[in-house]
Amino acid sequence: MSGEKITIGNVEIISLSDGVLAFDLCNFFPDIPKQDWEPYQHHLSPEHGVSFNLACFLVRSGGHTIAVDTGLGPRPADAPETPWGGLLDDFKANGIKPEDVDMVVMTHLHRDHVGWNLQEKDGKFVPTFPNAKYYFSAADWEASHDPALQPDRFTNAPECVWPLEELGLMELMEGEFSITDELTTLPTPGHTPGHMSIMISSQGERGLILGDVLHNTVQVHETDWVSRADIDPETTRSTRRSLMERLEREGLTVAAVHLPAPGFGKIVRLEGRRYWQAL
Ligand SMILES: [Zn+2]
Numbered sequence: 001m002s003g004e005k006i007t008i009g010n011v012e013i014i015s016l017s018d019g020v021l022a023f024d025l026c027n028f029f030p031d032i033p034k035q036d037w038e039p040y041q042h043h044l045s046p047e048h049g050v051s052f053n054l055a056c057f058l059v060r061s062g063g064h065t066i067a068v069d070t071g072l073g074p075r076p077a078d079a080p081e082t083p084w085g086g087l088l089d090d091f092k093a094n095g096i097k098p099e100d101v102d103m104v105v106m107t108h109l110h111r112d113h114v115g116w117n118l119q120e121k122d123g124k125f126v127p128t129f130p131n132a133k134y135y136f137s138a139a140d141w142e143a144s145h146d147p148a149l150q151p152d153r154f155t156n157a158p159e160c161v162w163p164l165e166e167l168g169l170m171e172l173m174e175g176e177f178s179i180t181d182e183l184t185t186l187p188t189p190g191h192t193p194g195h196m197s198i199m200i201s202s203q204g205e206r207g208l209i210l211g212d213v214l215h216n217t218v219q220v221h222e223t224d225w226v227s228r229a230d231i232d233p234e235t236t237r238s239t240r241r242s243l244m245e246r247l248e249r250e251g252l253t254v255a256a257v258h259l260p261a262p263g264f265g266k267i268v269r270l271e272g273r274r275y276w277q278a279l
Pocket of ligand 1: 110112113212258
């Protein structure tokens with residue numbers, strides 16, 4: 001299901017993937033008792049776990065080719081069977097070259113969103129997307145240097161993010177940052193301090209690249225269910241509550257990085273309950 005495409009006005013979004021991970025529930029949602037999942041089995045994988053796509057959304061806007069999030073990165077040499085690491089193959093399968101990308105935008109700096117930024121060659125860090133500048137939030141840049149957070153929360157930042165500064169490829173974003181005339185960041189903090197979604201507005205149509213505001217479709221309704229990956233649970237909840245309300249009210253098209261591929265859908269209400277409706 002990779003390579004699927006939607007358009008929002010003049011903006012084109014292609015869903016690519018670095019792979020699919022599987023987590024068991026107690027691991028990923030340690031605070032949600034197993035019985036609370038009983039009415040929601042259809043939100044789980046056949047193995048009753050959380051299935052987790054690693055999307056990279058390739059966005060064409062205003063003459064730019066933008067990669068939003070870059071997956072977990074190359075397979076480790078000693079673990080060639082890992083279920084991730086397929087992003088560049090997926091680029092190729094869809095006729096897209098890393099050279100085509102002139103902006104890499106990260107919704108946040110967790111390891112599963114920055115993995116393909118750089119590759120190590122002959123002891124040096126080389127950008128995977130040689131013609132791109134790399135954009136991410138100043139607050140996450142700061143958080144990725146916080147000794148209380150970095151070792152657990154931004155594990156691969158020293159290899160995948162920090163070298164971007166010295167390479168002169170880093171662009172920091174704050175608040176509502178204009179990426180192109182059609183794309184603007186929308187701060188959605190909680191999951192990380194500087195987490196950002198990306199609002200798309202073109203030709204009277206609107207959409208949102210969500211980032212990690214959702215990890216499972218159940219959270220569209222159970223907005224207070226936080227996962228172990230959410231750094232600040234209370235802020236995560238309030239961000240998610242207000243964003244789900246807004247997405248439902250405004251009927252925006254959503255691109256969600258970790259929901260089942262291709263990750264395009266809408267938030268709808270049926271009989272008093274909110275649902276994810278895949279496109
Ligand atoms: Zn993530």
